[in-house]
Amino acid sequence: MPGPGPEQPETDSGRLGGEIPASEILPAQRSEAGVGPLSRKPRAWETEAWSPHRVLRPQDRISLATWAATRLGMVVLAWMAAWVFEAAPAVPGPWLARWDRWDEGIFLSIAQHWYFAPGTDPRHVAFFPGFPVAVWVMHLVVWNWVAAGLAVSAVAGAVAMVALGRLAAREVAAPESPEARQAAANATLFFALAPAAVFLAAGYSESLFAAFAFSAWAAARRDRWALAVVLAAGASTVRVNGLFLAAAIVVEFLLAGPTRRRWRQAPLLLVPAVPVAAYVLYLHRDTGDWMAWQHAQAAGWFRTFQSPKAAWDQTWRAAFGATQAGHTAWVFQLELVAVVVGLALTALLLFKRRWPEALYVALSLLALGTTTWFMSVPRAMLLWWPLWTMLGAWAVKHPMVRTLYVCCVAPVMAGVALLFLSGQWAG
Numbered sequence: 001m002p003g004p005g006p007e008q009p010e011t012d013s014g015r016l017g018g019e020i021p022a023s024e025i026l027p028a029q030r031s032e033a034g035v036g037p038l039s040r041k042p043r044a045w046e047t048e049a050w051s052p053h054r055v056l057r058p059q060d061r062i063s064l065a066t067w068a069a070t071r072l073g074m075v076v077l078a079w080m081a082a083w084v085f086e087a088a089p090a091v092p093g094p095w096l097a098r099w100d101r102w103d104e105g106i107f108l109s110i111a112q113h114w115y116f117a118p119g120t121d122p123r124h125v126a127f128f129p130g131f132p133v134a135v136w137v138m139h140l141v142v143w144n145w146v147a148a149g150l151a152v153s154a155v156a157g158a159v160a161m162v163a164l165g166r167l168a169a170r171e172v173a174a175p176e177s178p179e180a181r182q183a184a185a186n187a188t189l190f191f192a193l194a195p196a197a198v199f200l201a202a203g204y205s206e207s208l209f210a211a212f213a214f215s216a217w218a219a220a221r222r223d224r225w226a227l228a229v230v231l232a233a234g235a236s237t238v239r240v241n242g243l244f245l246a247a248a249i250v251v252e253f254l255l256a257g258p259t260r261r262r263w264r265q266a267p268l269l270l271v272p273a274v275p276v277a278a279y280v281l282y283l284h285r286d287t288g289d290w291m292a293w294q295h296a297q298a299a300g301w302f303r304t305f306q307s308p309k310a311a312w313d314q315t316w317r318a319a320f321g322a323t324q325a326g327h328t329a330w331v332f333q334l335e336l337v338a339v340v341v342g343l344a345l346t347a348l349l350l351f352k353r354r355w356p357e358a359l360y361v362a363l364s365l366l367a368l369g370t371t372t373w374f375m376s377v378p379r380a381m382l383l384w385w386p387l388w389t390m391l392g393a394w395a396v397k398h399p400m401v402r403t404l405y406v407c408c409v410a411p412v413m414a415g416v417a418l419l420f421l422s423g424q425w426a427g
Contacts, residue, residue: 056162057176059184063165066185067158070192074201077414081421096146098421103127104203108145111135116286125283126296130237130275131205149203157200157207161188163214167385170221171393179396186402187392193410194388195334196378196427198417206382209238213245214385220249223260225268232272237279240293241364241383246272248360255355303371312339314373327419331427334412338377339369345387357386378416378427 056064078098100108106124110132115125131152139148165184172179192200199206216231228249236242250269253261283292297303306314318324319332342365349358361384368377381387395401419426 057166057169059165059169059181060162062181062185063161063188064158066188066192067161070189070197071154071157071201074198074417077198077417078421081418084418085422096144096150099150099202100146101202101420101423102425104146104149107132107135107203107205108149111139111148112145122287123296123300125287125292126300128205128236128238128240128279130234130239131208133237134208135203146203150201153201153203153207156211160200160207160210160214161191163211163218164188164191164385164388166218167214167221168389168392171389172396182396183389183392185392186395187388189402190391190395190405190409191382191388193406193413194378194382195338195409195412195416196382197413198420198426199379200382202420204379205238206379209235209241210383210385212238213242213383216245216249217385220252223256225249225253225261225265229268229271233275236272236275240276240367241380242272243276244360244363244367247363248356251356251359301375302373303375305370306372308369311369311371311373312336318373327424331416331419331425332374334416334427335374335377338381339365339374341381341387342377342384345384348390349386354386360384361386376427 078095082095082098106121106127109120110124110127110129113120115129134152134156135145135149138152139145142148142151165188168183168187169176169180172183174180191197196206200210201207212231212235216228216235219225219231220228229246232242232246232249234242235245246269249272253266253269280290280293284290289295294303315332315335319329319336322329324332342361346358346362346365349355349361364380364384365377368374368380391401391405395405416426
């Protein structure tokens with residue numbers, strides 16, 4: 001084989017683009033080279049060049065800035081709700097009480113008393129233990145239970161935003177380009193202004209699940225399968241949707257070529273199912289019912305199996321049949337819109353041959369679309385990362401998408417937030 005030409009000089013190792021193998025480095029040279037038992041390569045934080053800017057990518061800083069700004073917006077909305085919906089001419093109650101609504105009280109009850117303490121509601125077993133455990137841990141350093149729930153969501157949401165921004169950056173050709181940073185900025189803004197975004201700020205489980213799920217998918221896309229399944233297992237402690245995420249990771253693993261995975265790693269794919277199995281066993285031990293979780297869903301939230309058409313018809317009647325109060329009917333209208341968005345997203349993912357993500361969204365739709373009526377679909381939509389990443393990339397090419405989204409969707413988010421913060425049902 002001819003030697004390298006003038007445009008391709010040999011490296012110091014005598015190999016094109018190669019490195020000197022550790023076995024060929026003399027002991028006296030190993031300290032400088034940073035290999036072998038005599039020394040190690042310095043860590044990033046041990047060098048003078050280290051700074052937080054080297055840890056956070058440019059799009060990460062944009063994502064965190066967006067999260068901080070939108071959290072400030074939620075504070076403003078909570079302040080508005082405290083005064084606008086105060087009927088009596090008096091000073092509103094404590095600010096934190098605005099966040100102690102609906103499911104938050106259940107999560108806090110589980111965090112304080114667990115599931116089967118005397119006087120607890122047996123329907124609380126419909127909620128997985130991951131978020132209550134996180135609140136209990138946070139309460140060790142945060143003085144108030146409601147504040148502890150808000151703190152968990154704030155921290156987890158920041159992690160979710162960083163992971164989402166990185167996923168959005170991968171949607172463009174050059175991940176470190178200005179276009180990638182813009183895609184990350186768009187996706188995280190759209191996520192933080194989604195119709196149900198108030199639940200990312202409240203003491204609900206959406207932020208914690210998103211932190212696990214988005215990070216797990218980012219790890220899977222980088223072929224870090226062990227990390228991906230561990231993070232997916234964390235998601236499975238928070239919501240049953242963790243099993244849908246696990247299914248997507250399985251498909252991603254199966255479709256990955258031999259350069260991306262090894263078959264000996266396949267048993268790892270069972271890890272995300274362990275928390276769900278453990279929870280089912282725990283409930284059976286105390287209730288004697290293998291279906292305790294499903295029965296609690298039915299007893300507390302009317303989640304019994306129906307055909308998709310029956311669920312659609314029932315939701316349509318609730319939305320437009322004059323059977324519900326005005327704001328409740330409006331929320332059911334949002335449920336219908338969210339289902340349509342989910343169906344369109346699934347079709348688009350299938351068209352683009354993104355099979356794992358299509359499976360994840362489809363399973364989520366199937367779970368929520370085969371119950372008595374559609375409920376909490378806008379909240380589930382928060383967890384569909386392909387929706388936000390593809391929208392973010394699309395808005396890079398068509399900036400008007402960002403303008404239309406902010407002008408049309410942000411008011412819906414504000415409406416849902418004001419309903420929740422004033423103690424009215426918001427999905």
